[in-house]
Amino acid sequence: MRKTRNILVITYWSYKDALIQAYTLPYIHIFGNLLETDKVVYLVTLEQKQQRLNANERAQVKHRLRLQGIKWIDFNYHKFGILGFIYWIPFFIRLFLLALTRNISHIHAWCTPAGAIGYLISIFTRKPLVVDSYEPHADVMLETGTWSSTSKQFRILSHFEKLQGKRAQTLICCTEDMQKYVENRFHFHIRHQLVKPACVNLEQFSRANRKNPYLLKKLKLEGKIVCVYAGKFGGLYLEHEVFDFFKVAHNFWGDRLRVLLLTNEKDENLNHWIKQADVPADIFVKEFVFHTRVPDYMGLGDFGISPYNPVPSRKYSAPIKNSEYWALGLPVVITRNIADDSKIIHDNGIGTVIENLNPADYLASVQKIDQLLKDNSLDDLYKKIRIIAETKRNFSVAREIYKQIY
Numbered sequence: 001m002r003k004t005r006n007i008l009v010i011t012y013w014s015y016k017d018a019l020i021q022a023y024t025l026p027y028i029h030i031f032g033n034l035l036e037t038d039k040v041v042y043l044v045t046l047e048q049k050q051q052r053l054n055a056n057e058r059a060q061v062k063h064r065l066r067l068q069g070i071k072w073i074d075f076n077y078h079k080f081g082i083l084g085f086i087y088w089i090p091f092f093i094r095l096f097l098l099a100l101t102r103n104i105s106h107i108h109a110w111c112t113p114a115g116a117i118g119y120l121i122s123i124f125t126r127k128p129l130v131v132d133s134y135e136p137h138a139d140v141m142l143e144t145g146t147w148s149s150t151s152k153q154f155r156i157l158s159h160f161e162k163l164q165g166k167r168a169q170t171l172i173c174c175t176e177d178m179q180k181y182v183e184n185r186f187h188f189h190i191r192h193q194l195v196k197p198a199c200v201n202l203e204q205f206s207r208a209n210r211k212n213p214y215l216l217k218k219l220k221l222e223g224k225i226v227c228v229y230a231g232k233f234g235g236l237y238l239e240h241e242v243f244d245f246f247k248v249a250h251n252f253w254g255d256r257l258r259v260l261l262l263t264n265e266k267d268e269n270l271n272h273w274i275k276q277a278d279v280p281a282d283i284f285v286k287e288f289v290f291h292t293r294v295p296d297y298m299g300l301g302d303f304g305i306s307p308y309n310p311v312p313s314r315k316y317s318a319p320i321k322n323s324e325y326w327a328l329g330l331p332v333v334i335t336r337n338i339a340d341d342s343k344i345i346h347d348n349g350i351g352t353v354i355e356n357l358n359p360a361d362y363l364a365s366v367q368k369i370d371q372l373l374k375d376n377s378l379d380d381l382y383k384k385i386r387i388i389a390e391t392k393r394n395f396s397v398a399r400e401i402y403k404q405i406y
Contacts, residue, residue: 004035004036004038004039004103005035005036005039005103005105005106005406006039006040006041006042006102006103006104006105007031007032007035007039007041007042007104007105007106007107007108007406008042008044008095008098008099008102008104008106008107008108008121008127009024009028009041009042009043009044009108009109009110010044010095010107010108010109010110010114010117010118010121011024011043011044011045011046011109011110011111011114012046012080012110012111012113012114012117013045013046013110014045014046014047014048014051014052014077015045015047015051015053015061015072015074016051016053016290017051018230018231018291018294018320019110019320020045021290021291021292022200022291022294022320022324023110023133023198023320024043024110025043026199026201026395027132027199027398027402028041028043028070029068030395030398030399030402031108031402031405031406032068032069032070034399034402034403034406035406039069040069040070040071040102041069041070041071042070042071042073042098042102042104043065043070043071043072043073044073044074044075044095045072045073045074045075046074046075046076046077046078047074047075047076047077048077049077050264058074073094073098075088075091079153080113080116080153080156080157081152081153081156082152082156088117092117092120092121095117095121096121096124096125099121099125099127100125104125104127105127105128106127106128106129106130106169106405106406107121107122107125107127107128107129107130108130108132109129109130109131109132109164110132110133111131111132111133111134111135111137112131112134112135112136112137112138112157112160112161112164113137113157115129115131115134115160115161115164115168116156116157116160116161116163116164118131118164119160119163119164119167122167123167128169129164129167129168129169130168130169130170130171130172130405131164131165131168131170131171131172132172132196133172133173133174133196133317133318134164134165134168134171134172134173134178135173135174135178135313135316135317136161136181136185136313136316137157137161138153138154138157138158138161139158139185139312139313140236140311140313140314140317141153141154141157141235142154143309143311143312143313144235144236144309144311146235161186162186162188165182165186165188165190166186166188168192169192170192170193170194170404170405171190171192171193171194172193172194172195172196172401173190173193173194173195173196173316174195174196174197174198174316174317174318174339175195175197175315175316175318175339175340176195177315177316178190178193178316179193181316194401194404194405195401196397196398196401197318197323197339197340197392197393197397198318198319198320198322198323198393199323199393199394199395199397199398200320200323200324200326200327200389200393200394200395201327201395202327202389202390202394202395204292204295205295205298205299205324205327205328205389206295206327206328207329207382207386209295209296209298209299209328210299210328210329210378210382211299211300211378212296212299212300215296215297215300216300219260219285219287219300220258220285221258221260221285221300223256224256224257224258225253225256225257225258225302225373226258226259226260226300226301226302226303227246227249227257227258227259227260227301227302227303227304227305227333228259228260228262228297228298228300228301228303228304228305228330229242229259229260229261229262229263229304229305229307230262230263230294230297230298230304230321230324231262231263231321232263232265233263233265233269233273235309236308236309236314237307237308237309238307238308238309238335238357239273240273240276240277241307241357242273242305242307243273243274243276243277243279244277244357244359244362245305245307245333245354245362245365245366246259246277246279246283247277247278247279248359248362248363248366249362249366250279250280250283252363252366252367252370253366253370255283257283258283258284258285259283259284259285260285260287260297260300260301261284261285261286261287262287262288262289262294262297262298263286263288264288265286267286270284270286294324295324295328298324298325298328298330299328301325301328301330302330302331302373303330303331303332303333303351303369303372303373304321304322304325304330304331304332304333305332305333305334306319306321306322306325306332306333306334306335306338306341307335308334308335308338309335310335310336310337310338310357312337314337314338314339315337315338315339316339317338317339318339318340318341319338319339319341322334322338322341322345323389323393325385326350326385326386326388326389326393327386327389327393328382328386329378329381329382329383329384329385329386330381330385331350331351331352331369331372331373331381331385332345332350332351332352333351333352333354333365333369334351334352334353334354335353335354335357336353336354336355344388344392348384348388349372350384350385350388351368351369351372352364352365352368352369353365
């Protein structure tokens with residue numbers, strides 16, 4: 001009789017974070033279904049203070065996940081670095097004991113900060129390591145100016161990215177190009193690389209979520225051209241440049257434009273960027289909703305924007321929001337060199353790529369979106385763009401990847 005395999009999943013995010021809701025839990029359910037029915041997936045999250053659930057919410061989540069064969073283990077978040085490792089000594093001890101006593105067959109870490117933790121647990125327990133979404137996080141943080149080349153965080157994570165890459169039984173990357181990156185940057189060959197782009201639940205994001213009449217009326221978006229953005233600002237994402245784009249868009253469309261921001265960004269920061277760009281504050285609508293409600297709100301848009309900081313290392317990262325936009329049939333405004341997404345958008349004519357962060361390129365992108373909206377009905381655009389999500393970002397792609405591991 002085959003022995004039950006339990007999986008230890010390590011992440012670096014809070015449970016409420018969209019990266020857990022959209023980028024981790026759906027995949028856990030996919031590979032969980034490949035395991036024995038009595039398996040347990042242990043999900044580790046690092047809870048940031050501003051995203052921490054209250055006691056009642058926490059109990060409800062733990063109960064709901066338990067019914068799905070997932071045991072949630074939450075720890076307090078600490079910034080990556082030497083102090084973080086010191087604070088996490090009890091955390092490491094608990095994970096070490098769990099890996100040894102709970103019949104863990106694999107340690108499955110999401111992204112390289114969590115991969116560093118997974119690497120240490122794997123070394124001490126001799127359990128196979130899988131790093132999902134293996135990408136150059138340290139270089140991205142350096143190129144965006146978040147870390148310096150002499151900072152302890154950069155040096156530590158760079159070192160651990162090399163160590164975990166060499167030790168991992170499997171590296172799941174967003175693009176084929178990671179093999180070349182690893183050879184040039186770390187001077188080793190990935191022994192088993194699988195490529196999985198950011199996939200999307202096509203049932204959750206569908207035609208049924210487009211232009212909800214109740215929400216359009218509630219948010220006063222009826223008859224408007226709605227640009228929607230779901231995400232953060234700063235670091236990996238642009239800040240004031242996004243609002244400079246909105247300024248150009250407002251100059252072109254006037255009061256017909258509305259910008260729906262699905263974000264938990266502080267109001268004081270948003271107000272600062274709005275004032276700095278000299279764009280009317282009343283064109284903005286801010287909402288922050290749990291991920292299960294995102295499709296209905298995102299579906300209010302006429303087009304989406306993906307303002308990723310176009311640094312060189314972003315070509316190795318696959319953003320989830322573009323897959324969600326495509327599943328809803330939304331044209332996308334994106335910066336250059338973002339994974340395979342910028343090329344897909346350009347080659348298929350389903351949006352526009354901003355090559356340079358300046359008003360002239362912003363205007364060219366606005367004009368292209370305007371022409372797309374004029375030349376195509378809502379249904380025509382939906383069919384044209386949805387097929388990209390169905391063929392390139394379907395969960396069936398991820399299922400085939402995980403079958404090779406579990």
